[in-house]
Amino acid sequence: MTATAKPVPTPARRDDTGNFVSRLISIVSSQEIILLFVLIALLASVGSANPRYVAERNFINIFNGNAYIAVAAIGMTMVIISRNIDISVGSLIGVLGTISGTLAINGSPIWVSWLVPILVGALVGAAIGFMVAYLRIPSIVVTLGLLSILKGGLITVTSGEWITDLPEGFFLAQMKTPAFSILGLSIPAIPSPIIIMFVLTLIAVLWMRYSQTGRAIYAVGGNAEAARLSGISEKRILMTVFILNGVFVGIAAVLWATQLSIIQSTVPPGLELQIITAAVVGGVSILGGVGTAFGAMIAAILLSAINSALVFIDISPYWFRAVVGILILVTVLADMLRRRRTAAASGD
Amino acid sequence: MRKTLLVGLLLTTVLVLGFALAMPAAAQDRWDGADDLPVSPLECPAMDGEMAATDEPAAMEAPEYDGGQAVNAPDLAGQDIVLVDVPKLVGIGYFAATTLGEQQAAEELGNVTVTTDAPTEANIDDQIAVIDNYITQGVNGILFAANDPVAIAPVLRRALEAGIHVVGYDANSEPDAREWFVNQAEFNGIAKAMVDSMVAEIGDAGSFAIVTSTFTTPNQARWIAEMQAYQEKCYPGMTWLETVEAQEDNQLSFNQATTLLNKYGPDVDGLFAMTSVATPAAAEAVTQAGLCSVDSASAAAPSAEEAVAVVGLATPNAMKPYVNDSCVKSVVLWNPIDLGYAAVYVMRAVVDGEFGPGDTTVEAGRLGTLTVVNGSEVLLGPPFIYTAENINDFDF
Numbered sequence: 001m002t003a004t005a006k007p008v009p010t011p012a013r014r015d016d017t018g019n020f021v022s023r024l025i026s027i028v029s030s031q032e033i034i035l036l037f038v039l040i041a042l043l044a045s046v047g048s049a050n051p052r053y054v055a056e057r058n059f060i061n062i063f064n065g066n067a068y069i070a071v072a073a074i075g076m077t078m079v080i081i082s083r084n085i086d087i088s089v090g091s092l093i094g095v096l097g098t099i100s101g102t103l104a105i106n107g108s109p110i111w112v113s114w115l116v117p118i119l120v121g122a123l124v125g126a127a128i129g130f131m132v133a134y135l136r137i138p139s140i141v142v143t144l145g146l147l148s149i150l151k152g153g154l155i156t157v158t159s160g161e162w163i164t165d166l167p168e169g170f171f172l173a174q175m176k177t178p179a180f181s182i183l184g185l186s187i188p189a190i191p192s193p194i195i196i197m198f199v200l201t202l203i204a205v206l207w208m209r210y211s212q213t214g215r216a217i218y219a220v221g222g223n224a225e226a227a228r229l230s231g232i233s234e235k236r237i238l239m240t241v242f243i244l245n246g247v248f249v250g251i252a253a254v255l256w257a258t259q260l261s262i263i264q265s266t267v268p269p270g271l272e273l274q275i276i277t278a279a280v281v282g283g284v285s286i287l288g289g290v291g292t293a294f295g296a297m298i299a300a301i302l303l304s305a306i307n308s309a310l311v312f313i314d315i316s317p318y319w320f321r322a323v324v325g326i327l328i329l330v331t332v333l334a335d336m337l338r339r340r341r342t343a344a345a346s347g348d
Numbered sequence: 349m350r351k352t353l354l355v356g357l358l359l360t361t362v363l364v365l366g367f368a369l370a371m372p373a374a375a376q377d378r379w380d381g382a383d384d385l386p387v388s389p390l391e392c393p394a395m396d397g398e399m400a401a402t403d404e405p406a407a408m409e410a411p412e413y414d415g416g417q418a419v420n421a422p423d424l425a426g427q428d429i430v431l432v433d434v435p436k437l438v439g440i441g442y443f444a445a446t447t448l449g450e451q452q453a454a455e456e457l458g459n460v461t462v463t464t465d466a467p468t469e470a471n472i473d474d475q476i477a478v479i480d481n482y483i484t485q486g487v488n489g490i491l492f493a494a495n496d497p498v499a500i501a502p503v504l505r506r507a508l509e510a511g512i513h514v515v516g517y518d519a520n521s522e523p524d525a526r527e528w529f530v531n532q533a534e535f536n537g538i539a540k541a542m543v544d545s546m547v548a549e550i551g552d553a554g555s556f557a558i559v560t561s562t563f564t565t566p567n568q569a570r571w572i573a574e575m576q577a578y579q580e581k582c583y584p585g586m587t588w589l590e591t592v593e594a595q596e597d598n599q600l601s602f603n604q605a606t607t608l609l610n611k612y613g614p615d616v617d618g619l620f621a622m623t624s625v626a627t628p629a630a631a632e633a634v635t636q637a638g639l640c641s642v643d644s645a646s647a648a649a650p651s652a653e654e655a656v657a658v659v660g661l662a663t664p665n666a667m668k669p670y671v672n673d674s675c676v677k678s679v680v681l682w683n684p685i686d687l688g689y690a691a692v693y694v695m696r697a698v699v700d701g702e703f704g705p706g707d708t709t710v711e712a713g714r715l716g717t718l719t720v721v722n723g724s725e726v727l728l729g730p731p732f733i734y735t736a737e738n739i740n741d742f743d744f
Binding site for chain 1 (some may be wrong): 439440441563590592595596597598599602604606607608610611613625629630632635636638665666667669670
């Protein structure tokens with residue numbers, strides 16, 4: 001997890017070989033590990049106050065509740081690392097989920113109703129990428145426009161009517177692995193969103209760390225000029241980032257649409273902010289170049305755990321926003337401090 | 349530098365957590381989702397468990413009539429009249445239902461013709477244009493459901509000045525811009541229906557939690573306040589556990605309802621849900637947790653101890669799957685067919701000179717005698733309970 005401390009892959013790996021202790025501290029102080037500690041501390045403290053909090057059912061719900069947000073946050077991580085933003089993701093999830101449900105109730109095979117939203121997501125991502133990379137329109141403007149188009153379009157087309165009577169077998173997010181025991185350990189049934197979240201995050205982390213294109217995303221976001229000089233095509237990378245973001249949003253939309261028996265064909269309020277919050281709290285620098293999908297996933301789980309904890313320890317929901325706000329500020333502060341440190345270290 | 353950073357972050361973490369864990373001590377005055385306005389709980393049901401036949405509001409000083417009057421309206425008592433109905437919009441199931449009720453009333457009365465005409469989007473400017481058009485054409489009466497209570501008032505006042513009778517339903521205007529408004533439900537009526545429906549399922553000693561939208565939504569806060577007052581008055585043995593906020597977000601509503609079920613386990617007997625978003629989500633949470641009292645999906649139905657009842661305010665379409673599965677037994681709302689029906693009867697009574705300022709009741713066909721409330725409003729009556737027997741007759 002040194003990726004947070006080493007945004008641009010090219011610089012010399014000076015202290016990697018040097019001071020073992022300093023390296024250890026750098027790993028331990030990385031955002032992902034800190035979040036993991038916070039998550040464990042939260043589970044342990046609230047769990048000791050009320051054991052039902054960490055009982056199997058609620059434990060699984062904590063991981064399951066924000067799984068679709070974590071999946072969308074993988075794409076958001078890439079977008080923010082490339083020094084862009086996508087604020088249309090919430091609306092896009094609403095639209096793609098509605099497309100999925102509409103296909104399903106009109107008799108399309110189930111796999112088509114799962115696949116089409118992902119393809120449409122990729123297409124929308126390509127359109128955003130084209131406008132950002134080739135027409136040089138700032139991504140916040142492009143996606144702000146798209147947000148309004150999608151939000152308005154969805155209400156006009158569906159007149160806010162919900163999709164019901166979805167076919168059996170459509171509910172991907174309600175599927176579970178069978179429970180089994182191994183070596184005397186009983187493994188409970190795991191809902192599919194949790195598995196999808198872990199697998200996609202793992203693939204994304206490995207791809208971004210070890211593939212050339214993946215590392216180029218960090219390079220473009222960290223220092224676009226240097227990336228260009230080293231022969232990376234910024235345009236191509238941005239296109240890739242937005243198309244991949246569209247794919248992840250598409251998958252998130254399918255999970256969102258198949259979680260309940262009814263699809264609320266309106267745009268979920270504030271969903272894009274939850275996704276951006278997961279990415280930022282997960283250690284993705286708003287200044288680009290730094291962060292991992294793993295951090296975003298832990299942050300999404302942490303947000304879900306906080307929300308559940310507030311119910312369990314009888315705290316007014318007023319506090320959820322305050323706590324999330326504190327988390328965001330602390331995270332950004334930590335990012336600034338890390339940057340200052342890195343700048344000081346490389347400045348001499 | 350690194351150590352400072354690390355220590356700083358851990359310190360903040362501890363602070364945030366400590367802060368969070370210390371809160372329950374200060375949370376004596378827990379947020380219950382109710383507002384602080386005065387409440388007026390209705391009478392409790394009769395002791396034999398039957399619903400009281402009449403829902404007479406507690407005797408209070410009735411406010412003065414504050415509606416407007418049609419100027420020099422022609423005397424058409426008993427004669428054929430032509431009405432136009434201008435709902436917020438056409439093309440949605442809800443106003444198709446009010447239109448159906450209006451047609452039923454017109455057919456019963458025999459001397460009323462009513463046409464529904466409205467924009468296809470809920471737009472106040474278009475709605476004003478439609479009404480303006482009918483004032484010019486000349487009709488005997490206008491029924492409306494306002495897209496905006498203030499903006500619609502001037503055009504309605506013009507109608508009154510032109511001698512056209514004006515009666516509103518569903519969404520009010522400023523009182524002096526119409527003669528009467530048919531009010532679909534009062535807060536205390538909804539509250540009584542919700543609590544009585546819950547008691548029918550979990551008994552008068554059960555414990556319940558509430559899933560609402562946000563703490564700032566005035567209607568939900570009002571309903572909850574009235575529900576508390578009515579429950580304390582009529583079923584003091586019930587236990588309120590807590591109220592959670594779930595925005596207008598079905599995923600969050602589902603997660604919150606699930607968390608409530610996990611937190612209280614067998615100690616929660618029922619969930620109230622306060623919106624069309626929260627109610628299906630709460631029903632979904634109960635279904636997916638396998639806690640429906642009648643669980644058709646699984647062979648192993650939960651014991652009566654574990655089962656959780658859901659009672660909510662919602663539109664029938666959102667609730668059909670759960671009501672048809674018998675997981676939810678009652679959904680509380682008003683009946684839009686009856687609402688349109690009552691509006692036409694009120695209009696007929698106004699034209700016939702049988703219903704005017706100072707009157708306290710009006711006859712409305714199959715609905716019987718309706719009561720005047722709040723000066724110039726006609727209360728539709730107790731809310732409608734959608735059940736497995738009737739929910740499939742509605743499409744909105």
